[in-house]
Amino acid sequence: MHALARTGLAMTLLLVGLPAAADEPCQSPYIQKLVGQEDFVYVWTLGTPGLGDGSDKLVTIGANPSRADYGKVVSSASVGGRHEAHHAGFTDDRRQLWAGGLDSSMIFVFDLASDPARPKLVKTIDDFVEKSGGAVGPHTFYPIPGRMLIAALSNATDQGGKTALVEYANDGSWIRTIWMPAGAEYGYDLRVNPHLNRMLTSSFTGRANYMRPLGELMGDAEAMKKFGNTMVVWDYHARKPLQTLAVPGAPLEIRWATNPRSEHAFTTAALTGKLWGIFRKGDGSFEAVELGPIGDPASPPLPVDISLSSDDRFLFVDSFVDGKVRVYDVSAPRTPKLVLEKQIGRQLNMVSQSWDGKRVYFTSSLLANWDKSGADDEQFLRAFSWDGAALSPTFSLDFRAEKLGRPHIMHFGQQSFFAGRAGARLADAR
Amino acid sequence: MRGGRAARAAGLLAALAVAAGAARAHEGDDAAARPAAESAAASGVRFEPPPPGSYELPPFGKVGGHSLLGSDGRPAPLLEPGRDGAALVSFIYLSCPDACPMATAVLQRVDQAVAGDPRLAGRVALVTVSFDPLRDTPEKMAAFRARAAPHGRWRFLTAQDPAAIAPVLADFGQDRLAAPGDGEDGALVGHTLKVFLLDGEGRIRNVYSAGFLDARVLVNDLLTVLGG
Numbered sequence: 065m066h067a068l069a070r071t072g073l074a075m076t077l078l079l080v081g082l083p084a085a086a087d088e089p090c091q092s093p094y095i096q097k098l099v100g101q102e103d104f105v106y107v108w109t110l111g112t113p114g115l116g117d118g119s120d121k122l123v124t125i126g127a128n129p130s131r132a133d134y135g136k137v138v139s140s141a142s143v144g145g146r147h148e149a150h151h152a153g154f155t156d157d158r159r160q161l162w163a164g165g166l167d168s169s170m171i172f173v174f175d176l177a178s179d180p181a182r183p184k185l186v187k188t189i190d191d192f193v194e195k196s197g198g199a200v201g202p203h204t205f206y207p208i209p210g211r212m213l214i215a216a217l218s219n220a221t222d223q224g225g226k227t228a229l230v231e232y233a234n235d236g237s238w239i240r241t242i243w244m245p246a247g248a249e250y251g252y253d254l255r256v257n258p259h260l261n262r263m264l265t266s267s268f269t270g271r272a273n274y275m276r277p278l279g280e281l282m283g284d285a286e287a288m289k290k291f292g293n294t295m296v297v298w299d300y301h302a303r304k305p306l307q308t309l310a311v312p313g314a315p316l317e318i319r320w321a322t323n324p325r326s327e328h329a330f331t332t333a334a335l336t337g338k339l340w341g342i343f344r345k346g347d348g349s350f351e352a353v354e355l356g357p358i359g360d361p362a363s364p365p366l367p368v369d370i371s372l373s374s375d376d377r378f379l380f381v382d383s384f385v386d387g388k389v390r391v392y393d394v395s396a397p398r399t400p401k402l403v404l405e406k407q408i409g410r411q412l413n414m415v416s417q418s419w420d421g422k423r424v425y426f427t428s429s430l431l432a433n434w435d436k437s438g439a440d441d442e443q444f445l446r447a448f449s450w451d452g453a454a455l456s457p458t459f460s461l462d463f464r465a466e467k468l469g470r471p472h473i474m475h476f477g478q479q480s481f482f483a484g485r486a487g488a489r490l491a492d493a494r
Numbered sequence: 495m496r497g498g499r500a501a502r503a504a505g506l507l508a509a510l511a512v513a514a515g516a517a518r519a520h521e522g523d524d525a526a527a528r529p530a531a532e533s534a535a536a537s538g539v540r541f542e543p544p545p546p547g548s549y550e551l552p553p554f555g556k557v558g559g560h561s562l563l564g565s566d567g568r569p570a571p572l573l574e575p576g577r578d579g580a581a582l583v584s585f586i587y588l589s590c591p592d593a594c595p596m597a598t599a600v601l602q603r604v605d606q607a608v609a610g611d612p613r614l615a616g617r618v619a620l621v622t623v624s625f626d627p628l629r630d631t632p633e634k635m636a637a638f639r640a641r642a643a644p645h646g647r648w649r650f651l652t653a654q655d656p657a658a659i660a661p662v663l664a665d666f667g668q669d670r671l672a673a674p675g676d677g678e679d680g681a682l683v684g685h686t687l688k689v690f691l692l693d694g695e696g697r698i699r700n701v702y703s704a705g706f707l708d709a710r711v712l713v714n715d716l717l718t719v720l721g722g
Contacts, residue, residue, distance in 0.1 A: 210701030233554040261541035302549035
């Protein structure tokens with residue numbers, strides 16, 4: 065695996081990243097924003113056999129340099145067992161965090177409001193597949209008012225990529241399932257632009273692929289064809305598909321520009337290593353535009369996660385294979401300009417930045433069966449400061465040495481967030 | 495007549511802004527008197543809402559029968575199941591500097607639209623509930639109601655005390671953060687401001703974030719729920 069990862073073949077096959085993103089500027093516009101200094105980074109972490117209790121867990125890391133717990137593990141809430149911990153999302157009032165398991169399709173609901181330093185598991189939804197009518201692999205958890213909109217990855221019939229959007233009420237009750245449209249059956253991320261009443265969804269692959277050991281999957285040419293090549297534009301309010309866009313090579317994370325006057329979004333295609341822009345046209349429809357390769361086009365580095373700064377200027381792109389972050393100036397969104405390329409680790413997956421863009425955090429794990437092996441299988445959370453030109457390290461935490469597991473998605477918390485500091489928050493996105 | 499209403503609506507908002515010492519202009523705050531489409535555009539909204547009945551609003555959750563305090567100081571039901579075919583319930587506090595006045599301004603446009611639409615008139619209740627009962631007395635709610643000058647059924651409710659409003663907020667899933675000095679002049683109350691659409695059976699059919707309220711969407715959703 066280590067050796068393979070250095071080959072072009074492996075580069076190509078590894079391009080099936082399953083990243084996630086949940087940094088502050090990229091949260092749902094319907095959510096309570098945390099605009100000040102974060103005290104905690106919540107890390108949804110995959111359990112690793114023989115490491116600690118071996119279970120998936122929500123790990124809370126101190127992130128405020130003025131606190132004694134800065135750079136340390138503050139608490140850890142295990143859910144028992146390994147479920148392929150992956151993505152998680154706040155409810156719209158930020159009082160709870162819903163975290164999904166891509167393997168078991170279980171959803172774990174943590175209470176954050178009672179004690180932001182010590183999230184507590186308060187509910188487990190174990191009938192997602194049954195309630196949804198066969199959706200599998202709850203992936204993106206996207207808060208909308210009073211509800212959680214979940215993009216699944218697969219289905220119970222054939223464990224393939226045909227999948228659905230599933231809507232839940234904040235109390236954990238199922239509301240409805242909306243299957244992806246014909247010709248664009250795959251799913252991955254979903255993001256809403258409330259000013260345009262448009263939702264974008266992207267596409268990855270089914271459970272039969274994402275749970276297979278990577279080496280085995282790489283040797284199955286037929287299986288490697290079963291990845292999504294589409295994005296769908298929806299009427300968000302009606303939850304109806306309007307348009308299918310061709311974006312070859314598994315378009316994953318989606319980021320709308322934050323400015324309410326803007327009419328574009330970004331994504332990266334994992335298999336082809338390309339940056340794409342989704343632009344609204346004069347007639348109100350959308351076009352997908354290839355904006356260029358990420359890294360060397362001859363050996364795509366598997367871009368897996370992106371983060372757009374709240375001023376819509378800088379797009380951070382993490383790539384798994386080369387362990388690098390690339391920062392693009394996207395002030396002119398059709399002509400992105402690479403302004404920084406930096407090695408973060410031997411493997412790299414998630415990136416989250418604070419609302420003000422001054423602090424950026426990275427984690428290492430992609431999927432339990434896809435992470436690198438040997439010395440390349442680093443498992444970390446690394447924190448940096450960002451001044452608009454350079455990333456400077458602030459602290460690093462070794463999740464293996466801490467016996468925690470494989471860190472994936474990151475969300476931010478604040479000790480006093482639920483204690484009445486109303487004026488310190490931005491109640492609504494712009 | 496319409497001009498008079500418009501002037502009063504604008505006056506209400508101006509009064510609210512001044513009374514609250516609003517430090518920043520919230521897009522749409524001054525838009526109460528504008529046609530819905532124009533005000534929607536002014537707030538950054540650039541879409542035509544889907545037509546009524548062309549989409550579904552599946553119910554989720556049901557709100558129980560709650561008794562609060564009317565603006566006349568008497569006990570008043572939150573909902574009147576026999577009369578209300580649908581209701582829009584908005585939780586606010588009168589000292590709120592930005593989001594609450596904006597929500598009220600949008601409800602004013604809905605109130606006008608409902609009154610002028612025979613498919614909706616008499617079948618829809620607007621309910622504005624204060625979750626700041628220590629400051630927002632029935633008298634203050636009555637004055638607020640007078641300034642709003644509703645065209646149709648629009649109840650302005652408060653509660654005896656914070657304990658009385660707490661189960662209502664819990665039932666709706668409406669958060670409320672007690673700030674230092676809660677209940678005192680000038681204190682802010684943190685909340686994720688939402689507006690709830692209920693059907694005649696008290697079932698929640700939609701929830702709206704105050705930051706993206708659009709009177710046209712609310713009216714179309716009312717028509718969708720009522721089958722109009």
